[in-house]
Amino acid sequence: MVLDTPGKALRAANVPTPKPGPGQLLIRVHACAVCRTDLHIVDGELTQAKLPLILGHEIIGVVAELGEAITRFKIGDRIGIPWLGWTCDECAYCKNGQENLCDDAKFTGYTLDGGYAQYAVADQRFCFPISDSYSDAEAAPLLCAGLIGYRSLVKAGNGKRLGIYGFGAAAHIIAQVAKYQRREIYAFTRTDDTDAKNFAMSLGAAWAGGSNQSPPVKLDAAIIFAPAGELVPQALKAVGKAGTVVCGGIHMSDIPSFPYSILWQERSICSVANLTRRDAEEFMALAPKVPVRTQVESFPLEDANEALHRLLTGTIQGAAVLVNDPAGF
Ligand SMILES: [Zn+2]
Numbered sequence: 368m369v370l371d372t373p374g375k376a377l378r379a380a381n382v383p384t385p386k387p388g389p390g391q392l393l394i395r396v397h398a399c400a401v402c403r404t405d406l407h408i409v410d411g412e413l414t415q416a417k418l419p420l421i422l423g424h425e426i427i428g429v430v431a432e433l434g435e436a437i438t439r440f441k442i443g444d445r446i447g448i449p450w451l452g453w454t455c456d457e458c459a460y461c462k463n464g465q466e467n468l469c470d471d472a473k474f475t476g477y478t479l480d481g482g483y484a485q486y487a488v489a490d491q492r493f494c495f496p497i498s499d500s501y502s503d504a505e506a507a508p509l510l511c512a513g514l515i516g517y518r519s520l521v522k523a524g525n526g527k528r529l530g531i532y533g534f535g536a537a538a539h540i541i542a543q544v545a546k547y548q549r550r551e552i553y554a555f556t557r558t559d560d561t562d563a564k565n566f567a568m569s570l571g572a573a574w575a576g577g578s579n580q581s582p583p584v585k586l587d588a589a590i591i592f593a594p595a596g597e598l599v600p601q602a603l604k605a606v607g608k609a610g611t612v613v614c615g616g617i618h619m620s621d622i623p624s625f626p627y628s629i630l631w632q633e634r635s636i637c638s639v640a641n642l643t644r645r646d647a648e649e650f651m652a653l654a655p656k657v658p659v660r661t662q663v664e665s666f667p668l669e670d671a672n673e674a675l676h677r678l679l680t681g682t683i684q685g686a687a688v689l690v691n692d693p694a695g696f
């Protein structure tokens with residue numbers, strides 16, 4: 368499914384099977400989850416996309432062919448491929464353990480072709496083994512909703528009372544991890560979204576309400592997964608002294624101005640960008656222990672446009688996943 372230009376629907380196309388270069392694997396894609404970032408790329412809100420582009424950065428598949436100098440995997444291994452697709456290992460950020468900020472980083476399904484396809488190539492350094500306790504479709508959302516959610520959770524600190532704004536794919540995973548860590552979850556959804564509130568409560572939230580409501584207690588931290596800048600001052604009002612507000616998305620509408628008093632008392636705001644391999648190793652080890660169970664709605668690959676539309680309109684509970692028919696290879 369090819370994006371020719373932002374603003375247009377994806378187009379089903381026959382493209383040549385990519386060849387793995389040195390250090391790369393060819394992966395037969397079994398499943399690829401749909402992320403809100405994909406919507407931002409299709410909409411043109413993210414402007415660095417290679418074009419034409421195959422979207423998709425939450426890929427589960429099996430190794431079908433090895434490039435030269437492969438040391439980490441063999442043919443037939445089941446692996447996952449995340450958003451971070453390549454880093455230089457040489458810039459100041461890479462050398463400082465912040466490869467998520469690498470000056471020359473490349474990103475799967477954005478500046479590299481991704482997983483809305485039957486085959487994809489990936490740098491072996493950024494591929495990860497997947498626990499047998501997950502099916503292909505269940506595992507796919509772990510690769511971004513899980514990883515970025517986990518990085519956001521770590522950034523939020525160790526506080527007990529955690530607010531989550533936007534109860535979609537990332538939130539439904541991270542709520543389970545936070546509960547495992549014996550935290551209390553306060554879920555903020557669209558004001559009239561009863562289904563999302565019920566979904567949050569079913570995952571063990573202590574409270575669920577509209578994003579304009581005040582929680583019954585002051586929170587220690589809040590994570591914002593919804594791309595709405597007006598949530599930042601609302602979250603600042605919901606956290607107590609020294610509280611942290613973490614913006615977990617790659618894109619957000621403008622943040623309205625707000626009085627300094629809601630930031631004062633050592634509250635802070637930060638963003639999360641991308642992920643590191645260490646995040647992936649930590650989270651992929653943690654997820655089966657919790658155990659994180661993902662709720663997915665599967666679509667055939669050729670229905671990618673419908674899956675994106677359903678995500679845009681907020682009518683997916685959990686995560687949307689594109690799956691390939693095994694008979695189609
Ligand atoms: Zn670098």
Ligand SMILES: [Zn+2]
Pocket residue numbers: 402403404405424450511512
């Ligand atoms: Zn993503």
